[in-house]
Amino acid sequence: MIEARELRKEYGDFAAVEGSSFEVAEGEVFGIIGPNGAGKTTTLKMLAGLLDPTGGEATVAGYDTSETEMRKRLGFLPEESPLYEEMTPITYLQFFADLYNVPPESAQTRMEETLDELDLQHRQRQLGDMSKGMKRKVAIARSLINDPDVLIYDEPASGLDPLTTNYIIEFTAQLAAEGKTIVFSAHNLFHVEEICDRVAIMNEGEIVARGDLEQLQAEHGETTYHVYTTVQFDGAVRENGRYRHTVESMDAVDATRERAEAEGGKVVDIRTEESSLEEVFLNVAESGRREG
Structure with missing residues (x-):
């Protein structure tokens, strides 16, 4: 068209x-x-x-x-x-x-x-x-x-x-x-x-x-993973009786699960957060300024 x-x-x-x-x-x-x-x-x-x-x-x-x-x-x-x-x-x-x-x-x-x-x-x-x-x-x-x-x-x-x-x-x-x-x-x-x-x-x-x-x-955004566990470590934030660990890769998600189990706890929820269009735009603009 x-x-x-x-x-x-x-x-x-x-x-x-x-x-x-x-x-x-x-x-x-x-x-x-x-x-x-x-x-x-x-x-x-x-x-x-x-x-x-x-x-x-x-x-x-x-x-x-x-x-x-x-x-x-x-x-x-x-x-x-x-x-x-x-x-x-x-x-x-x-x-x-x-x-x-x-x-x-x-x-x-x-x-x-x-x-x-x-x-x-x-x-x-x-x-x-x-x-x-x-x-x-x-x-x-x-x-x-x-x-x-x-x-x-x-x-x-x-x-x-x-x-x-x-x-x-x-x-x-x-x-x-x-x-x-x-x-x-x-x-x-x-x-x-x-x-x-x-x-x-x-x-x-x-x-x-x-x-x-x-x-x-x-191509230009980031994925953030919020891993909720029953035990606290590495500065996790307490939310509604559980602990939120924020990481940026699946490898880090697996490491958090292993750490939770080693501490006698477990992972009870994993939530994914994608970059908004505004965040993608800012990443692209910032990349252009660095290249310039």
Whole structure:
């Protein structure tokens, strides 16, 4: 559904994106994460046809990103999305439905259903009088007015209160469940981890790691084992009448079991803790700084 090949974007002597290549399958949610200035937004804008690549190429839904037909298949939500504040949600969405030549009856049905799903009230209020969260919901509805196959969402919940943020993340997950192909960027890695099938980590304009969470954890994360015994040794922490020993390998787990038995006790539980996406990201970033 999306294919990027050696995408590059230069501004003078500065390369904001250097040779990024990736594919996004139909119905997949693909996350792009990285620190500020990593090239995420530039990459998303090239995919959306808003920036011309200096090098490489990209296709969306089978069309080159420079083609008008591609834009008919795409819904794009930028991080900053100013609205026409003198309009109401209904007139604003109708304006964009007309731009996409959506038949009036289809447009009306789509607007009402989407605003219902987003739980947006006060649809006749001017946008300039609405909260940031309400405006963001209208911007999301705008991205869906043409019933696109592909959605590119850059920080869809940026700066919103926790309740609205969770609502928008859940709505994005619902869109994925309905078969939309989504490229998703967010600084809150918990949200990325929650809804993305695969993730690309960018740093200094390059993709430095990619894969599903299991692959990223295997390559860049750490596994911690919490071994619970009936006896205490080596500084174990007492928890609910037993002792927790934290180790980082199966060999250490076996050694802890043998030590417990030697002390007249036994292992009663073993729990595994995998690195979160945030911990994987920090490991990748730290590795890049050391190599730099």
